[in-house]
Amino acid sequence: MSLSPPKYAADVAKVKSEIYEADGIKHESVDSKVTRVAEATRMDGSRDENAAGDFLASSHVASNVPASMLPLNPWITPMLTDFYQLTMVYAYWKGMRHNDHSVFELFFRKNPFQGEFTIFAGLSECIRFITNFRITENDVAFIKTRMPSETSQDFFDYLLGLDCSDVIVHSMAEGTVVFPRTPLMRIEGPLGICQLLESTLLNLTNFPSLIATNAARMRLAAGEDKILLEFGLRRAQGPDGAMSASRYAYMGGFDATSNVAAAQAFGIDVKGTHAHSFVSAFEGPEQLQDRSLGECKDFWAVAAEKRAQLKYPAANIGELAAFVAYAQAFPDDFNALVDTYDSLKSGIPNFLAVAVALHELGYHARGIRLDSGDLAYLSVKTREMFADAAKQFGIDLSYLQIVASNDINESVLASLDEQGHSIDIFGIGTNLVTCQAQPALGMVYKLVEINGKPAIKLSIEFKKVTIPGKKHVFRLIGMEGVALCDVMVADHEDPPVVGKRLLCRHPYIDRKRANVTPSYVIELLRPIFIGPERRVAPEPSLNEMRDHVRDQLTLIRNDHKRALNPTEYKVSVTNELFTFMHDLWLEKVNVAELE
């Protein structure tokens, strides 16, 4: 038995038409949630025959590229690669194998954060990189200095002429909920160029997927009704560690960022209050040169009077002056950081004095930010103090919000939820943007087929053996509208069909198998870059990708998504693929000789 050879663009049409049959059945059998998700999956290419024409927008590969298709960072060039890619390509070229037809898959083996799901992100950057792939004279001049002196000029000419016009990429949509071992991207084409893409594609998907997953997990832990702010710029791993974090945290479910450049570049909402230094910069009202606010000639006096009425003798006068100064600048967006001296004895009373004064003048303060101490206790206490002040002054202060922002991570969110708290908004920095709980994802890029013959990467650890051959991935949805399992199908096999029972097998453990009858079938790997036809799928907007994450997550059962001891999601192969892989393994690995 052998898997079929690649069929290039022809098979795109075949799989698409097969999927459309499945679609036909779906409309009679699935509920509205699935329909909504099906709509959302359009972003990775239309699932509609009428739209097939514009599914792949016309675009020149690596020439006349509009600015909107350039990578976000100028370091993203073919030189952002491991040197061994160049040495391997030289060895392939020298052995006349650089044009062998190859199929690579990009996947990971283990979900991050001890969880059972991952959000796939970074695809847009990958496609921009692929579209613009070109090695320059300058690059070659550098490469020459690092290659054996006898290296032929013909090899450098080959590098100079390389682009991705012979490469075909299939991919899951950016923002898809994904699982271990299934190909997230499949890259086909000449061995030389496909090999050269490896390191860059891994770099461009690993961290984005990790951040998006981290953000999605924090969103699940916080609940849909909380506002989540990304505050990580200062602790991020470099400038675009910060930019990527802002972008992919938003994709994963955050609402806004503090990072102005990210807000400007990506259209994300931007939020912020003030720092401790702002408070430290005031010693008292003598530093308020102008004490007015709008019609009010002496806003300081009004605030000071309110504070006297609130009766908190320990409240710091410099802090009150700082709050007054800040409220003068932002009377309708006054948010105070309250822990410079003592949150309960100074910061909140001072805030309330200013908030009540603003209220009387017809403004609305925004709220406070807690940045130290026991956030659950302090938030509950703060809410009580808000209520007491409202009562004392006979006004409604229910619009005041509480932001919390000190070393928050997924387990702090869960623990706060358990204890009970009054926080409306979480500002999360270090733990989000550096993914402290697990700062790297193990995305890999493996050769699965060469010249039509499946390739297998063996390993002493059987679970590290790659699943050989070019394949397709389908998500099988059950009667209740949730995902039952993902199944990998060999290229020449028929795709799963709605209403038809399919034996799905665990890729490594022969006892684990299930008959699955899907009510709906989603094809996950879709054509996205067709070099030979100079076509590339349109890039979804960041908001579309963010919506896709949210919609996708509703398809996944809660027990797969929970933080503690989640259930493993079933990732399976067809019986044929299982048998093929195991036979190939037995054939390639010698039986140990014990003497």
Added chain:
Amino acid sequence: MSLSPPKYAADVAKVKSEIYEADGIKHESVDSKVTRVAEATRMDGSRDENAAGDFLASSHVASNVPASMLPLNPWITPMLTDFYQLTMVYAYWKGMRHNDHSVFELFFRKNPFQGEFTIFAGLSECIRFITNFRITENDVAFIKTRMPSETSQDFFDYLLGLDCSDVIVHSMAEGTVVFPRTPLMRIEGPLGICQLLESTLLNLTNFPSLIATNAARMRLAAGEDKILLEFGLRRAQGPDGAMSASRYAYMGGFDATSNVAAAQAFGIDVKGTHAHSFVSAFEGPEQLQDRSLGECKDFWAVAAEKRAQLKYPAANIGELAAFVAYAQAFPDDFNALVDTYDSLKSGIPNFLAVAVALHELGYHARGIRLDSGDLAYLSVKTREMFADAAKQFGIDLSYLQIVASNDINESVLASLDEQGHSIDIFGIGTNLVTCQAQPALGMVYKLVEINGKPAIKLSIEFKKVTIPGKKHVFRLIGMEGVALCDVMVADHEDPPVVGKRLLCRHPYIDRKRANVTPSYVIELLRPIFIGPERRVAPEPSLNEMRDHVRDQLTLIRNDHKRALNPTEYKVSVTNELFTFMHDLWLEKVNVAELE
């Protein structure tokens, strides 16, 4: 008692001349190691009166900047900031305080990796950022959309006119071994502009310092005689997560990187072998279209013959073909990844067959790379197999090297060292570049003085209280040529003098104090950017900074540097500073009222 007001550039000259007096004494009392370090400290500015003229190279700030002074990443602009910096500056501007004279310090509170030292890095990027600081019309157009609608155009005009021409920066040299709480950078100037620098300076120093420290720790764990390669591109946190990692790992003591772009941009040596996919791409000699190597018509036959003589029947024939193909391309740089099938039964025998064949033809293979399994055992076993083959063929193979590269971190290095191994070269990726053991450093930026008055940031945790006022930092070196302690000295105090006893006190604990008589005094904070004079210190080369790290580390006692339970290095303040800080604290914090 109060600390003196800022004296700007004038005090540079004063402190410099005092230090030169100390220098005069030093030459009679310190050993050559200290002299060497003194030489190295020149990179942060000359310590030589004759060189005082060219200490600060003439350069226009923010105009006619040469490309070599531009930040390495285009995201490094004033917009790479937290939004609250802009809102605070608006509040300062509205309250007419934006031109108040301020002094900020950049420091951290806790060494990373449970260690007792840190390498300060990222300064060059900070200075490039400061030199080029300018808010554009485009930036202002964006900021306008996020500010209250009534914000005056005058404020935006103020932003458009901002640069660092009134800012003075003192800093420790990049690559200095530093300790908690001492200012690494001191930024003085108008409150508005100094506040706007915060987030960007933190982003530009946090990760570089973390990576450089991580690399320096790995260098200490591996020992000076090993070669350390940075292999982290694919797992790094984004493209310049990777670029920064390559740059600062090199600074911290690594020898080379796999990242071609980093090698090209920073002049770092680049290394690499091949991947598993290269081996998987070969099934046997039928894929070798040309079997020759130089004069040898059938190099495959020679290698196959050697393998038959080596008698390892389980060695995979596809792997041998892959090695032959790679050796044909790199006969004098042949490095084989040996674990695609089985390191001992297949990879190493196949490598040896090719290496012996190369040797007979007058070439020299480089060695092998182990990428899985028990690295200590496998490396020892590999060395034995090398020796056996050398004996069998009667040749010298002692030049063969062993590279190891699977999930290596600082504790693996220590554990390998304990077990005994035969590895020459370590390739380190994820753990190095993402700083898995602690992916973020807590650098902070605090206001310490405003309009000549010391500012203090209070905190319920006393150890988080900032040390108020503008100050200087000196490293006091003892008779044996190692650092005794760092001491912070108030701006108006005299600097420590060689041979003169100085009471050094722990900043927080009044019982902890010591009389220190230095044999040599190093001033750590040095002028680096003098905006009013349009002068900026020359940027050292990456290699100079790398040398500085190594030299600096020799000044620090081994017990401070060891991985397990290191001794805390003494960071102290003068008696005057101690008393001043504690008095200020008592004055600012109310006595609790218990009723």
